[in-house]
Amino acid sequence: MSLSVWGARPPLVLIVDDQEANIRLLGTVLSDAGFDVMPAESGKRALARMEAADPDVILLDMRMPNMDGFEVLARLKGNPDWEDIPVVFLTAANEREHLLRAFEGGAVDYIVKPFVAEELVARVRTHAELKRSRDQLYEAIREREDLATIVAHDLKNPLFNISLNANLLASDLADEGQRKRAESMESSAKKALGFVERYLERRASLELRRGYTPQAVPVNQLFDLVVEAFADEASRRGMALVVGEVVEGLSVGCDLDATQLVMRNLISNALKYAPDGSEIELGAAAVPGAVRIWVADRGPGISSEEKARLFRRYVRLSAETDSAAASSSGVGLAVARQEAEWMGGELRHEDRPGGGSVFVLELERAPA
Incomplete structure (x- = not known):
């Protein structure tokens, strides 16, 4: 693939090697092939350059004084802003036993020194193209999610108004058939509103992840919030949402919004499958x-x-009724599991026993 398809900016390659002659040779070959090159003569210098640039590929010498390639690699992969940049190790023929450590x-990828110019260019081009494709995919996903969020926000008020007016209409209708149709309209609007709200909660939860700090939440308070939402x-x-006796002062260390999202999913799931x-x-x-929290249904x-794929995305269970399947996104x-694991839970x-399911959420116990 010609580098002309990259548009205005050619792919940028960071070359990290303590030997100036190696940097010069690698840089010449890659520059002649159409790449932009950024040299760094040490691991420390490479990390400093990363603060100001966004390379598409990093060529990293395995053996360097002070900070070797393995330490530089660990620093790169430990930074969320750099962890997706492909790193290709430069290694001598007699150092191949260290490659497993590098891949882990x-x-x-790796390139053996002395290198073949055509192989070097082909490998670097391949990884640069893969990164560019991945970046474009991520950007498309972000744009799609942003659009979905805007649409969801715009749908909230109309759905709420439909639900409210359907409720008022049902209370004013004397005819039983008409009243049931109005109640069905209200129920459908509330269900759609619930989907929108859960989606927005999910998006908000993802945005807050980097700053997550557990807070002590009383279990009774959590139960009050979720029971009210489904009453x-x-x-x-x-049906009845029955809350068992909880020890006074029992609290979990969690993110309240994320934990409510987990519990709402579990209760919503139980309502789909439990009999009237x-x-x-x-x-x-x-x-x-820890604290063991459960939601049990019949x-x-x-x-x-189905247990093996229960927590996979887009999986719908064979036991779903027509109405449950229609309301389930899978x-x-x-x-729910992703949110639980993000909080360090399970x-x-x-x-x-006797039939039905129990979903168990375990979270860290907060100090009394």
């Missing part, structure tokens, strides 16, 4: 170093074949 540290839906189906008129049980208990349970449990499924 995050290097993507109307449960009541319409003749049944109970959904919420409970919590202290275990060594639905059909999870088959052994991402709720996957998102989310798992257990079979409930």
Whole structure:
């Protein structure tokens, strides 16, 4: 592929080598092939240059004084802004036994010195093109998510107004059939509004991740918040959200918004599968170093074949009813587990004795 397809800026290659002759030779070959080159004669100098530039590929000598290639690689991969930049190690023929360590540290390729010019150019071009394609994909994903967020924000108010007016209409209608249709309209609007709100919560949670600091949240407070959110839906189906006794002062160290998102997904999931008129049980208990929180239902349970893919994205369970399938995106449990693990916790499924499912969330216990 010609480098002309890269547009105005050719790919930039950072060359890190303590031998000036090597930098000069590598730089000449790559410059003649159309690359921009940025030299660094030491690991320390390379890291300083990274603060001001965004190379597409890094050629890194394995053996350098003071800070060798392995330490530089660890610094690069430990920085979220640099971890996706492909690193190609430069190594002598008698140093190949160290390559496994390099690959385990995050290097993507290696070139043996003395190198063949055509091979050098081909390898660097390949990794530069892969990075450029990956960057373009990430940008497209970001643009799509930004658009979805804008649309979701714009949908909130109309959906709320539909739900509110459908509720008012239902309360004024004497005809039973008309009232049921208005109630169905309200239910559908609320469900759609719930999807929008959960999506926006998810986006907000992702934006806040870098600054995450656990806060002590009383379990009873958490239960009050999530039960209130689903009280109307449960009541319409003749179901009860039953909260078991929780030890006074029992708290978890968590992000409240993320934990509510997990719990809402679990309760929403239970409401989909549990039969009308049944109970959904919420409970919590202290275990060594943590708090075990659970949501238990009397639905059909999870088959052994489906347990292996239960927390994968876009998976819909075979036990779903038509209405459950229509309202399911197949991402709720996957998102819930991701949020739990981000907070250092764990989310798992257990079979409930007598039939049904128990979803268990374990989070760090906050000091009393």
